[in-house]
Amino acid sequence: MIGRMEIDYRWRGAASDDELVALTLSHGGNPEPGWWDRVRPHSLGWVTGRAGGGALIGFANVAWDGGDHAFLLDPKVDPAHQRGGIGTELVRRAAAGATDAGCTWLHVDFEPHLRGFYFDACGFRPTDAGLIALS
Template structure:
């Protein structure tokens, strides 16, 4: 539960995934597609890297915390890296609670993700993401792949 990006602003950046409930709540609040609980339960522990933002200044009587023994505040942001841990890394599930946006939390999450990848990925590793916030990820050196390639997906029904 160590803060990896200390800042005296009432937010801690902590390594490790959110709970399934926190994950689902943040995705819903950020208008991201819902994920099936079974998939989230399986997937979160298999993250190559995960980080979350905890609001440590929150009023203890406000929004309930899923597991107060794990986090002494409300999880208000998250980001994950999935992949093979060698040649391919995919940044995903980047979300910040709308009431906590515009405070630099997304930037802190992306810096932590990039620091992890830079420290652990071998030279030449491919890092990708699907972003829907114009201009945000570009600040961290991410580029659109078109026209060289295009992103695609298929959802299992």
């Protein structure tokens, strides 16, 4: 429960492409209709967070390499519900789902302004990494 609102979190919970487009738009993202329908079959799992009325207010996707490494992608919380622990709980449950699937590492990339969330609230630690821009 966050404040007085109860959130229903689900590992591999139902989520439609339309819901994810709306959630992405809610925080100023640039959704691509059809994205979730293409990505879902390749995901290890995902976490949904729904408000009492059933509205999707949080989401996090987990991709993997088929072995030890899982990758946290696309975490989102509706702005009206941010800063109440929903994002942290989505990440915690994503990590638990990856652990249950036999993964030993959960990777995440993020923009610098999100360091406090990922390092302080979620328990990630800094590592060396590399990146090649392909476009």
